[in-house]
Amino acid sequence: MTQTPQFQGVHLFDRLCWCKEHLDGVQSDIRIVFEDPNDMDAPAKILVPDPNWVSAAENGGVLPPVESYWELAKDEAQPDFVKHTRGYLLHNTEPVGPMTETTGPYGGWVNYLIMKDISPSVWQTWNEGNKPKMVICRKEQLPSTREWRNAWKISEELTIEDVAA
Amino acid sequence: MASELRVNTLKDASGNNSIATSFVAGGSAKAWANIDGSGTVSIRDSLNTSGLTDSGTGDYQTAFSTSFGNENYSFTYCGGQSGAETTYQMDTATMVVGTHRVQLKNGAGSATDRDYICGTFHGDLA
Numbered sequence: 510m511t512q513t514p515q516f517q518g519v520h521l522f523d524r525l526c527w528c529k530e531h532l533d534g535v536q537s538d539i540r541i542v543f544e545d546p547n548d549m550d551a552p553a554k555i556l557v558p559d560p561n562w563v564s565a566a567e568n569g570g571v572l573p574p575v576e577s578y579w580e581l582a583k584d585e586a587q588p589d590f591v592k593h594t595r596g597y598l599l600h601n602t603e604p605v606g607p608m609t610e611t612t613g614p615y616g617g618w619v620n621y622l623i624m625k626d627i628s629p630s631v632w633q634t635w636n637e638g639n640k641p642k643m644v645i646c647r648k649e650q651l652p653s654t655r656e657w658r659n660a661w662k663i664s665e666e667l668t669i670e671d672v673a674a
Numbered sequence: 675m676a677s678e679l680r681v682n683t684l685k686d687a688s689g690n691n692s693i694a695t696s697f698v699a700g701g702s703a704k705a706w707a708n709i710d711g712s713g714t715v716s717i718r719d720s721l722n723t724s725g726l727t728d729s730g731t732g733d734y735q736t737a738f739s740t741s742f743g744n745e746n747y748s749f750t751y752c753g754g755q756s757g758a759e760t761t762y763q764m765d766t767a768t769m770v771v772g773t774h775r776v777q778l779k780n781g782a783g784s785a786t787d788r789d790y791i792c793g794t795f796h797g798d799l800a
Contacts, residue, residue: 521740522704522799525722534719555728559707559717562724562739572739578772581741581800585771592744593771596800599740626725626737626773653713655731655787 510607513570521599524571525561532568534560539610540651541623542663543631543643552659555651556626558618566618569607573599575615575624619645704747704799705738709791711753732778732785740799741772747797753778753788771800 511531516524541556565571577598584590611617615624623632627643635643644663652658685692705722709715715728727735732753749769768775774795780786 522722525739529721552730557715557717557726559720559723559725561720593741593800599800622725648714651714659730
């Protein structure tokens with residue numbers, strides 16, 4: 510693991526540039542499959558982790574708490590939103606420590622990524638209703654052809670046992 | 675940071691062709707991604723993105739690690755594949771400060787995947 514500089518107060522973009530220079534990307538085969546409750550006729554969506562983001566998450570001391578993104582999302586949801594004025598939440602809040610897929614802050618970077626990049630309407634109620642709305646799986650478990658994936662639904666291919674806690 | 679230069683203006687060796695460092699910083703790409711759209715989608719390399727959501731044929735949403743400051747940022751996409759026409763039509767479905775969703779189309783206007791999909795984003799960060 511590479512020693513991360515003290516990044517609190519450093520612009521997040523500058524931290525990511527540091528990571529780009531000092532860390533090797535980590536290609537994860539984790540995929541998060543989810544269905545949009547606002548568009549139930551659409552095929553299941555697949556969230557792919559970014560390799561450079563994963564390396565930053567695993568190294569620790571780079572990424573802000575996911576709650577910082579939630580605060581910015583609240584600002585964006587305001588009808589009179591024009592521009593962000595609280596970007597400092599990303600840059601000045603103490604960065605989170607090292608994470609693996611399933612250990613560390615938030616129970617691992619998979620959970621962090623879900624809470625950052627997927628709508629709360631999915632992950633807050635992922636296991637409510639007739640079937641799960643979200644599944645964490647491996648790349649190899651997914652249909653490899655687009656024809657299959659476009660007609661694919663979670664319950665047809667992955668069972669409840671595949672769903673992460 | 676190990677070291678840094680703090681200057682307002684850059685000039686060439688003869689003192690000409692000056693340019694403000696703010697211009698250089700402002701004009702640099704703030705995010706980019708090289709996406710492998712073949713098979714199950716993946717990201718080859720990137721800057722300032724946390725993940726990519728595959729939402730259907732040619733339908734991709736990029737999430738930024740550092741959000742843009744407003745929704746007026748600029749983006750450039752291209753898609754290519756050996757033996758296939760260059761993808762040159764793009765419909766932006768959603769463009770918000772934290773994510774950008776685009777749908778790639780072929781010349782006939784049909785949504786399409788490509789082996790190489792590259793996106794570059796310029797603008798002001800939050």
